Every structure is written in C-alpha cells, then in structure tokens.
Amino acid sequence: MSGNSLLINVLSAGQDAVCNRFHAAHAIQAYYKNDVVINHGVESLLVMWPSHLLTQSLIATVKNLVNTPKNSILKTGTNWKLPIYYNRAAADLLEVAQQLGMPVERVITLHKAAVYDVACMGFLPGFPYLSGLPAQLNIARKAIPAIKVAAGAVAIAAAMCGIYPQESPGGWYVLGNCAIPLFDKERARPFLLKTMDSLSFYEIDLVTFKQLTQEAKTLNLNNFKHG
C-alpha cells in the first residue's frame, strides 16, 4: 500500500494515554477495516491509508473517532507469564542497584512484581516497549551503549522495560534473560508479543533457563499464558 500517512498525538500522558490510544486504534481499525494500517507509539498513533481514500474526509473521520467517548469495554491482547533468569553477579544489575541506591535483591523483587503492558513495538523486529515499570526503577539510558546485548535480554531505561529479540547493540541496562524467543521465523506465531498484550515475569534458576533455551524451538506457547 503506497499512499498517505497521518500522525496523531494522544494528548494525555502516562497510562491514560496508553488506554486512550488503544481505544482510538480500535475505533479507527473497526471503521476502516483493512483499508488502513495503524502503528503505535507510546503516546501517539500513526495511520497510513491508500491514495484512493480522500485525505480531508479521512482526517476529519479519524479525529472524530479519536474523540469518541471511551465507554466501550476494550478487548485487550494476550496476558503472558514469561520465565526470567536473573544473574545476580551481572555487571548491569549491580550498576542499576548502585545507581538507584538499593540492594540487588530489591531491584529483582520490584521488577518481577510488576505487570507490564506492551505499549508499542519498535527498535528491532519483535522488540516490545513495556510500560508499567515501577517508578523506583526509573534509570536513564547508558551514556555509552553496549556493543553487544544478548538475544532475550530483559532491560530497563527511561521508565520502560524491553526485551531484545535478537543480539544487538543497546543502551538499556540488562536485568535478566527471558527464556522464550521473542521472534522465531519458523514458529507458527513468529512474533511472541504484540501491542496491547500484557505480561509479568516469574523467576527461574540457571538450570531451568538452560533447559528451556534448549527446548526453545518446540515450546508450547500456551503454557506461558495466564489463566
């Protein structure tokens, strides 16, 4: 689809913005079906449409849909529980504890107690920007990005959490490693997560982590859903 695009900034900030944005995206997609492509940002939406739709009327319609009262119950995505291994001796985890002035154990407790929303996807194919990081864990990005962050690394920075789907350079602090591949081309569901999913982490030990990693290609993803 070649054509036009429109960026919409959802005006309120924080969790309200996430909720408003999910509602707005639902309303726009329901109205236009497959005619438009919607991309999510943390507090904004991108709507792309083919050139056969008239720009002026589309903008007016989209604005109306965004401002429609949010009284419907929103159908959200999948609720995941993902296994994470925290290496208590890892340099990034020690650095985070030191900068935030709390013991490593406290960092881990806070991190795994939280429930995260996939606010949007970006950076790399399959990389989720997770909102819901406890305020106590807010830390600035590294001044100098690491050259190599491992696939599966669960990292935090700038009030968000993220999971690296593939090895890559990265400027976030790694707290642990997720044993479920976020992206696998061969899998029936190549991308594990999508915008509007939610997730929490449960801690596993190194032996379990290694075992799951070995079985990564054959894991039943349904075992990592809540409820």
Added chain:
Amino acid sequence: MARCTLIDAGFFTSIQDKGRLRARDYGVPHSGAMDLHSAAQANTILGNAANTPVLEMTMIGGTFMFSEPTRIAITGALCEVAHGQEKQLTPCVLHIKTGDVVSMSAAKEGNFMYLAISGGFQAASYLDSASYFPGLVDTASMNKGSFLLYQPVNATRTTISFDTPNFKGSLKAYRGAEFYLLNRQQQEQLLSKSFTVSKNWNRMAFQLVEPIVNDLNPMPSSPVIPGTVQLTPSGKLIVLMRDAQTTGGYPRVLQLTEESINELSQRTVGMAVDFVIG
C-alpha cells in the same frame, strides 16, 4: 531455470522490492529499494509488475554473466554499462544472449543502481517481501560467485524512453508532528537554510552536516516512517530512510514526500539539501 552469476558483486548489493508495510507494528522496518522510482521504472520497462525483486547496488556496480537469453534494465545512479563491444550510460535496456557478460562501472552521479530482469529474479520472500533485512531475509546478501535464478525469455528489441533521477532541486516535505514545537526562528532556519549530505549515510538514514539550534526535550518513542526528518539533541538533522526503525524518540520536524525520499537517496556526500513545504 537460468542463472545470473555474480562475477563481481559490486558494493552493498541486495535484493529489494517495495518492502514490507504490514509488519511495521511488530517493529519490522519498511525496507525496499532506496530509490523506489528508479527500481519501479526498471521493472515497468520490462513489463514486470512494479513490486518484482530487483538487484540494488551501492556506488559500485557489479559484473554479471547470464546463462540464457533475457532482457535486463539498469536504472538509478548514472554509470557506464559494458555489454560485449557496446558501452552505454544508464538508464538502459539490454538484450542478453546465452553467455553474455554485463559489466557496470562505479556510479558517476548518485548512489543506488538497479538491475531488473524480465520476469524477475527468484528470491526468498518473508512477510510479503523479498527485501533483504538481517534476520528476516538473509539469503539476499550477495557475494562474488553467488548466482540468482531467472526464467529465460526470448528477447525482442524495443525502443523505450525513460528518465534519470533528479539529482538537484529542493526536497518537498510536510510539516512533521513536532514541527509546531519549534519556535519561529527554528522553523525559518529549517526551511531557509541549505544543508549538506554528511558522510554518515546508509539504508537506515542520511545525516545532514549543518546543525540547527535545538532546545526540545526527547519524547516517548513514537512511530517514524521513511522520510521522517528527526532533530537530534545535538541539533543535527537525520532523515530516516527505508531500513529505519519503526519508532524513534527524537522530535519529527518534517516528513518528506515519497518522491523526495527517492531523490534524497541519490544525493552523494557533500551535495546540497534544502526543504520546501508542499
């Protein structure tokens, strides 16, 4: 199936089509030919569908040997093409006989060259596109001695005219989502100043040399698309291109038109870039 053997692969050579749009919300970049206009033109001239995979070469063209008759078209950056005793400049259409060798020079003007073949190259596709992107379509990275498969056709001679890329002139843009956060002076600077293509350019982005004053805060990650002009904390402008990430945290001050993205892709280091609204 016929073979096109890469005697010399050229530089940063990859298979490209129009890219993947519908996986963007999983964080999958657009990809696709940097100069979509030239790539589409090469296909159109051969009667191929516009989205047929073509070879994209960067600054240096390749040398190819064909095992069966076909027709090829070479477009994009200006370069010299040697085919037997014949030498000509791009854009051109060549009628290939069994065993013919076609050799391309370095680009004389522009960055990206496109080689299309009748019926298209056989190429692995993922998420509706054969465009190379690490981890998605890896097989498209080209080396000396590797080969591509194509369906041979009997070439008939035709005369066709086509245009060359526009290497000069202002780039048309729309005001970006954060344009209005700039003050009057910054807005005027952005639209009146002449910028220069820096040596930092690739398929992800073209960075411009001259900074403008920037006092805007970074923002939460927001969608960006090819042609989005970002203003970085240091005041440098970065124009996102085909392989750019799908989200970015810098203010989006302008959005290039599709045509202007194609034009910018062919601007070489040190060339002037200026923006006009509309």
